[in-house]
Amino acid sequence: METLLSKSLKIAAVVSAYWCISISMVFLNKYLLSSQDLKLDAPLFVTWYQCVVTVLLCFIFSGLSKIFPNVFTFPEMNIDPKLCRGTLPLSIVFVCMITFNNLCLKNVGVAFYNIGRSLTTVFNVAFSYVMLKQMTSGPALLCCGVIIGGFFLGVDQEGASGDLSMLGVLFGVCASASVALNAIYTKKVLPIVDNNIWRLTLYNNVNATFLFLPLMIVFGEFSEVLNFPLLFEFHFWFFMSLSGVLGFAIGTITGLQIQFTSPLTHNISGTAKAAVQTVIACLYFHDLKSVLWWLGNVTVLGGSAAYTEVKRREMKSAHNQQLPVSRKTDSEEKQPMGYGKR
Template sequence: LNLDLKVARSVLPLSVVFIGMITFNNLCLKYVGVPFYNVGRSLTTVFNVLLSYLLLKQTTSFYALLTCGVIIGGFWLGIDQEGAEGTLSLTGTIFGVLASLCVSLNAIYTKKVLPAVDHSIWRLTFYNNVNACVLFLPLMIVLGELRALLAFTHLSSAHFWLMMTLGGLFGFAIGYVTGLQIKFTSPLTHNVSGTAKACAQTVLAVLYYEEIKSFLWWTSNLMVLGGSSAYTWVRGWEMQKTQEDPSSKDGEKSAIRV
């Protein structure tokens, strides 16, 4: 691939959002447990609705807003239960909210910048990662991460680099598959698999760490997952209805003519 600076500039907004998504995701995980991670960054769907209205001036139906209310309710219940268990991190929760915002923006900008790379996911991934590498360097210097990296005792450890390489490969695969899914479907469909992933992630995390959670804690997760699933179903139903309306109107017109 040849690096085209014009294309790189076109992909830059996505790269900025991408950096925010990675940074806030990791910071969220730093302060909260993996089981609560799903609830901590569960507001992606809510931000989808807000951004659709603010950026695209698209209104949302009452039923879709109702599902968002369920998600927000689950979010607050999850915070309450984490607080009751003494494991709540306000900092981690804030980072989770910011991560949700970036995830929502990432889906929107992925769809937006695809024409700049001729709808090629490989090119998009290439330019996005090149931009991210360049943008991360000044952030590392400003935030003092470069000094921390140089002082890291395991920097010469083969095991450390093996884990980093595996993490990079998984991250690349996730980014590629996400872009591919959004390209051939929509950000809405991407939410379906995201909800399923979050459900599996929560259950596996609780089992892996052998944690015992209260009924209300599980209720908060079910509210978030159920609300997200319901939102996806409602939006899918509305889109299908919109597509069917013109044909039904044409049918009515032809019937009148006959």
């Protein structure tokens, strides 16, 4: 009983931490990207600095792991130019992903943010078919249709309220496509770094710190940053550094949530978190939304949850079909009726 209670408390703590970190990161990034207090028009610089913080934290935790091996473990970090080149294709997609995410957040409200980048599942299905030749079932495609319908309803209602930024929507669509591509390329590149997600995080962010530099020059962000009135203010760099720490932490807590629960539970948790985040944003920013606007959000979240459930059932069915017939029969004979459904 104590073991079950302890496990439940750990799961609750991990899920709660995931929600807090993820929601905090969205609100903090919104503040840095489009706050009237800062008025810093340099989204690429903000994103670049977050990558720099992640690289530093990787080396710091690697060093602490050597000094205090009994406290926590972290893989040894070193930079190999060959691995930098090998992970470069993924890093380019990674840069696009975090850039479009932040540009979307800069141009839309936090309440609309989830709608703006809600097509990730749809792009994942499309890219899996085009790049990996993986077919998708009819029920899963129907769920994608529901998500698309909710997306367009949400965009329509955001426009009706006068708050719509078509540029923000465009960035959201690009962010959704980049997230889907990032997942596909991650599977391809992970073997290069011995399937170590932290080493991949290091190389992604190291490459990103260099890839962002020419982009910042092209878009004139260096002059924007140098002329920024709060450039030498402590509170500005505190929030900038905090956003980088949260960006690093979200990777850790996401892995822990999957480890303590399952990928399915992680997806459900993310969907529920998105709903709570939308409600919090509307309350915090005093946004009054129409019934149809909320229906668009519910449709997107419902379609995403349904897609996750459909894929879970398909994976379970495929797994059962791969089991030896004799083993499956013996198992079913030994169990009372309904035992496996509890």
